[in-house]
Amino acid sequence: MPVTMPNLSRRNFGRLALASSAAALSGALGAGYARAATPKGEPIKVGILHSLSGTMAISETTLKDVMLMLIAEQNSKGGLLGRPLEAVVVDPASNWPLFAEKARQLLSVDKASAVFGCWTSVSRKSVLPVFEELNGILFYPVQYEGQECSRNIFYTGAAPNQQAIPAVDYLLSEAGGGAKRFALVGTDYIYPRTTNQILVNYLKSKGIADEDIMVNYTPFGQSDWQTIVSQLKAFGSGGKKTAVVSTINGDANVPFYKELGNQGISATDIPVMAFSVGEEELAGMDTKPLVGQLAAWNYFESIETPANTAFIKEWHAYTKQPKRTTNDPMEAHYIGFNMWVQAVTKAGTTDHDKVIDAMIGIRQPNLTGGIAEMLPDHHLTKPVFIGEIQDDGQFSVVWKTPALVPGQAWSPWVAQTKDLIGDWRKPIACGNYNTVTKTCLSRKHA
Amino acid sequence: MRKLGLACLLAALCLGGGLGEASAQADDFSGLAGPQFEEMSASITALAAHGGPQGDAALQALEDRHLFSGADGALFIHDGAVCQNARTGEAASCPEDLKPVRLNNRIRTVLAGAHALRELSSAEPDVRLKAAQALYARHDMTMLPALEQAMSTEKVPRVHEKLMQAHAATVLAQAPAEGTQATRLKAVGYLAEVGGLEARGLLANVAASAVEAPEVRHAAQRAVSRIDWHLRVWSVLQNAFYGLSYGSVLLLAATGLAITFGVMGVINMAHGEMMMIGAYVTWLVQQGIRMTVPALEPIAILIAIPVAFVVCGGIGVVIERSLIRFLYGRPLETLLATWGLSLVLQQVIRSVFGPTNIAVQTPAWLSGSLMVGGLDITLNRLAILVFAGLVLAGLMFVLRRTTLGLQMRAVTQNRRMAALMGIRTPKVDALAFGLGAGLAGLAGVAVSQIDNVSPNLGQSYIIDSFMVVVFGGVGNLWGTLAAAMALGMGGKVLEPTIGAVSAKIAILVLVIVYIQRHPRGMFPVRGRGIES
Numbered sequence: 001m002p003v004t005m006p007n008l009s010r011r012n013f014g015r016l017a018l019a020s021s022a023a024a025l026s027g028a029l030g031a032g033y034a035r036a037a038t039p040k041g042e043p044i045k046v047g048i049l050h051s052l053s054g055t056m057a058i059s060e061t062t063l064k065d066v067m068l069m070l071i072a073e074q075n076s077k078g079g080l081l082g083r084p085l086e087a088v089v090v091d092p093a094s095n096w097p098l099f100a101e102k103a104r105q106l107l108s109v110d111k112a113s114a115v116f117g118c119w120t121s122v123s124r125k126s127v128l129p130v131f132e133e134l135n136g137i138l139f140y141p142v143q144y145e146g147q148e149c150s151r152n153i154f155y156t157g158a159a160p161n162q163q164a165i166p167a168v169d170y171l172l173s174e175a176g177g178g179a180k181r182f183a184l185v186g187t188d189y190i191y192p193r194t195t196n197q198i199l200v201n202y203l204k205s206k207g208i209a210d211e212d213i214m215v216n217y218t219p220f221g222q223s224d225w226q227t228i229v230s231q232l233k234a235f236g237s238g239g240k241k242t243a244v245v246s247t248i249n250g251d252a253n254v255p256f257y258k259e260l261g262n263q264g265i266s267a268t269d270i271p272v273m274a275f276s277v278g279e280e281e282l283a284g285m286d287t288k289p290l291v292g293q294l295a296a297w298n299y300f301e302s303i304e305t306p307a308n309t310a311f312i313k314e315w316h317a318y319t320k321q322p323k324r325t326t327n328d329p330m331e332a333h334y335i336g337f338n339m340w341v342q343a344v345t346k347a348g349t350t351d352h353d354k355v356i357d358a359m360i361g362i363r364q365p366n367l368t369g370g371i372a373e374m375l376p377d378h379h380l381t382k383p384v385f386i387g388e389i390q391d392d393g394q395f396s397v398v399w400k401t402p403a404l405v406p407g408q409a410w411s412p413w414v415a416q417t418k419d420l421i422g423d424w425r426k427p428i429a430c431g432n433y434n435t436v437t438k439t440c441l442s443r444k445h446a
Numbered sequence: 447m448r449k450l451g452l453a454c455l456l457a458a459l460c461l462g463g464g465l466g467e468a469s470a471q472a473d474d475f476s477g478l479a480g481p482q483f484e485e486m487s488a489s490i491t492a493l494a495a496h497g498g499p500q501g502d503a504a505l506q507a508l509e510d511r512h513l514f515s516g517a518d519g520a521l522f523i524h525d526g527a528v529c530q531n532a533r534t535g536e537a538a539s540c541p542e543d544l545k546p547v548r549l550n551n552r553i554r555t556v557l558a559g560a561h562a563l564r565e566l567s568s569a570e571p572d573v574r575l576k577a578a579q580a581l582y583a584r585h586d587m588t589m590l591p592a593l594e595q596a597m598s599t600e601k602v603p604r605v606h607e608k609l610m611q612a613h614a615a616t617v618l619a620q621a622p623a624e625g626t627q628a629t630r631l632k633a634v635g636y637l638a639e640v641g642g643l644e645a646r647g648l649l650a651n652v653a654a655s656a657v658e659a660p661e662v663r664h665a666a667q668r669a670v671s672r673i674d675w676h677l678r679v680w681s682v683l684q685n686a687f688y689g690l691s692y693g694s695v696l697l698l699a700a701t702g703l704a705i706t707f708g709v710m711g712v713i714n715m716a717h718g719e720m721m722m723i724g725a726y727v728t729w730l731v732q733q734g735i736r737m738t739v740p741a742l743e744p745i746a747i748l749i750a751i752p753v754a755f756v757v758c759g760g761i762g763v764v765i766e767r768s769l770i771r772f773l774y775g776r777p778l779e780t781l782l783a784t785w786g787l788s789l790v791l792q793q794v795i796r797s798v799f800g801p802t803n804i805a806v807q808t809p810a811w812l813s814g815s816l817m818v819g820g821l822d823i824t825l826n827r828l829a830i831l832v833f834a835g836l837v838l839a840g841l842m843f844v845l846r847r848t849t850l851g852l853q854m855r856a857v858t859q860n861r862r863m864a865a866l867m868g869i870r871t872p873k874v875d876a877l878a879f880g881l882g883a884g885l886a887g888l889a890g891v892a893v894s895q896i897d898n899v900s901p902n903l904g905q906s907y908i909i910d911s912f913m914v915v916v917f918g919g920v921g922n923l924w925g926t927l928a929a930a931m932a933l934g935m936g937g938k939v940l941e942p943t944i945g946a947v948s949a950k951i952a953i954l955v956l957v958i959v960y961i962q963r964h965p966r967g968m969f970p971v972r973g974r975g976i977e978s
Contacts, residue, residue, distance in 0.1 A: 177551060
């Protein structure tokens with residue numbers, strides 16, 4: 001069948017693309033840089049496990065591109081341990097079981113030293129047993145629901161306490177409008193369900209009554225939002241300032257916002273705080289009716305720092321698309337990749353166990369200021385920003401957390417996990433250590 | 447006169463502000479240039495109160511995003527062509543490193559209030575009506591004196607009524623004070639008459655308030671339950687409209703398939719991709735018109751309708767001639783071939799236009815909504831409803847009243863006989879398939895206005911389309927219409943009660959049970975030629 005044809009040649013295609021882009025990049029930079037020694041020897045393989053076809057291609061293709069850019073850049077700086085890096089690109093095609101198969105192939109056939117990949121939580125859950133069985137290293141760059149802490153995964157995106165909780169704090173605050181009534185609207189899968197469970201408990205602890213919290217789930221790809229938006233409108237007429245917290249995923253956002261605009265709900269009436277809408281998603285929307293709607297991220301393209309400006313410039317040069325946007329998961333890969341490079345350099349080897357141990361405590365500057373540090377539970381310290389959508393499709397930052405927020409693998413707002421921590425340093429060396437009973441719920445790492 | 451009176455009043459509004467026509471002071475503007483939203487909000491309030499024409503101009507520029515800040519708190523109004531100093535109104539040369547003044551939701555709210563206050567003194571009754579409407583939604587207590595002043599001078603009854611509503615809302619939004627009980631009771635009675643969601647919100651607040659006088663509270667409670675009853679009645683009609691509108695989208699998506707699958711019997715898995723191409727054609731037409739004749743931009747969507755039909759129809763004819771015609775009578779191979787084709791088309795579009803969504807513009811005349819009594823009818827949905835009706839009528843006309851339609855029906859009923867009568871069956875096949883693909887293209891134009899346009903667009907409609915055609919009865923257009931409306935209504939009636947996820951499951955289960963009982967759908971085609 002015609003479908004499988006591109007899959008078969010994808011790896012070679014990836015190599016070809018890499019080789020040509022590396023050549024282009026080194027050509028472009030050659031004049032400015034003193035050329036580092038050309039890396040020699042057996043290449044170090046870096047797996048890229050992002051969907052290039054199917055529904056998730058819209059989000060994940062960009063991450064594959066940014067990884068190729070980072071690898072090409074590292075090679076032009078002399079590679080790693082004097083050896084060249086080689087990208088191995090596979091296409092799991094938005095198909096969750098295929099993620100596990102491709103992960104197995106990357107680890108056992110290609111012997112990838114590190115894998116950068118996955119977007120949806122279900123794809124991460126699907127590859128997790130493979131990475132644990134074969135003792136691989138996965139960098140997961142997307143904000144997620146937490147409640148997981150594997151020794152083989154580094155979570156470079158935000159945990160709920162680095163996105164959802166600060167976002168709700170903002171909505172509750174005077175500056176955010178002082179909301180007293182919350183509608184939690186999401187797509188029906190693991191990330192929204194877990195996040196909303198955490199948020200409901202958190203809101204109750206802040207004195208929000210049960211009848212002032214509405215939770216609503218819709219199927220993937222929901223395109224007809226008429227009844228739900230009118231429900232939100234009715235919910236907003238309860239006499240208290242109302243805000244919507246949206247964990248609606250992917251493509252369903254466009255028709256949702258369109259319906260909001262058409263039914264005349266503006267951000268000043270009922271603000272919508274989204275956790276999955278970034279610059280990339282806005283690129284497909286007419287943003288005029290959305291001006292003032294909110295999003296919480298750890299990175300925005302519009303934040304002006306020298307590092308971010310340089311990164312955006314390099315991205316535009318690499319993709320040859322001067323308007324292509326950057327987003328939060330791209331920054332997460334940037335941080336994750338550079339941390340891995342540091343850890344390998346520190347360990348002096350790509351041996352998985354040694355690199356995993358070397359990762360904890362590695363520090364890497366964020367693109368938006370501050371320093372990300374890899375914590376013992378394999379999460380990062382991150383700044384949290386609240387942005388408002390502007391009519392040019394960018395976000396303008398209206399609020400940020402006063403200090404960097406350290407990620408928490410296990411939420412203190414869920415009864416079953418409030419006593420758990422992850423700490424992969426010796427002597428605890430455990431992903432779900434109960435601080436009250438002083439026991440490790442799963443197997444301790446020897 | 448009106449202008450002067452209001453200006454005096456606004457001046458009085460500002461606490462500690464100068465009396466009479468105070469001219470804008472430098473520090474009134476300075477909050478706009480700073481990074482602090484609180485200071486900005488104070489600046490806007492001050493400028494609205496006694497900023498004079500220069501303050502008005504600055505606030506208008508801020509709303510239009512034409513206000514820029516430079517070094518040392520300098521402010522400039524720059525509308526792309528002319529640059530002027532915002533404080534003095536004198537023409538100036540704008541420095542290079544200007545930054546647009548940033549807004550947030552709080553500032554937008556304050557700004558909208560200031561805007562409405564300015565417009566209360568407009569000479570146009572319609573503008574004043576809009577301002578009163580905005581103040582009704584705002585119900586900000588600082589606006590109360592301005593409202594009272596405007597009410598005392600307003601002559602146009604409809605504007606006056608809206609002002610009264612705004613006044614009542616503003617009164618109720620304040621915390622109750624000594625001796626205001628009678629006024630508040632009157633306001634509750636007034637808002638109970640007005641009804642609607644906004645009034646309900648305010649009244650619910652009063653009804654739940656602990657500091658409110660019991661009398662007022664009870665009146666508010668009664669008013670809330672009365673409004674709720676009204677809203678429930680309207681919401682039945684509202685849901686019926688949602689159902690019709692959802693049904694019309696299903697109908698549009700399914701009519702093309704009703705031809706290719708229903709009439710010709712080709713299992714066309716690439717039907718959704720034809721819709722997707724129709725949506726991309728809409729975008730291309732919009733882009734083309736923007737670059738060549740910008741004046742026609744608002745009606746680009748209308749121009750896209752015939753273009754999408756012709757392009758998709760043409761592609762359909764090519765597909766039939768190059769692929770489908772070799773597979774007649776082999777449904778399994780057709781299914782696989784068209785499925786493969788759908789993936790190829792998706793990937794082609796993805797490679798050419800990129801995997802991300804593209805932004806198809808919705809013209810102003812298709813945005814927003816229409817209030818009919820308590821019904822909120824969104825214009826784009828209404829347009830799709832009408833469009834679906836027109837497409838179905840047009841298709842009926844083609845099938846019943848044209849030679850092509852006659853030949854198509856003849857070929858479907860008995861291919862051999864039709865050929866013997868001199869009908870060129872291959873040509874009819876190609877045209878029929880092209881017609882189906884063209885209809886899918888039309889559906890794509892419509893869907894581009896409500897859904898996101900990406901290479902995956904087709905996948906989300908193909909299952910629903912097949913469901914509609916099979917449920918309605920293969921080969922019967924009336925069945926397709928009935929099935930689309932039944933599924934649309936069913937979904938939208940179930941959704942508010944059991945949730946979107948369960949509603950979808952329930953609909954699928956109902957369809958399965960129904961199909962088991964009636965394998966030929968709601969309106970089976972009867973006849974001798976059917977069995978073979």
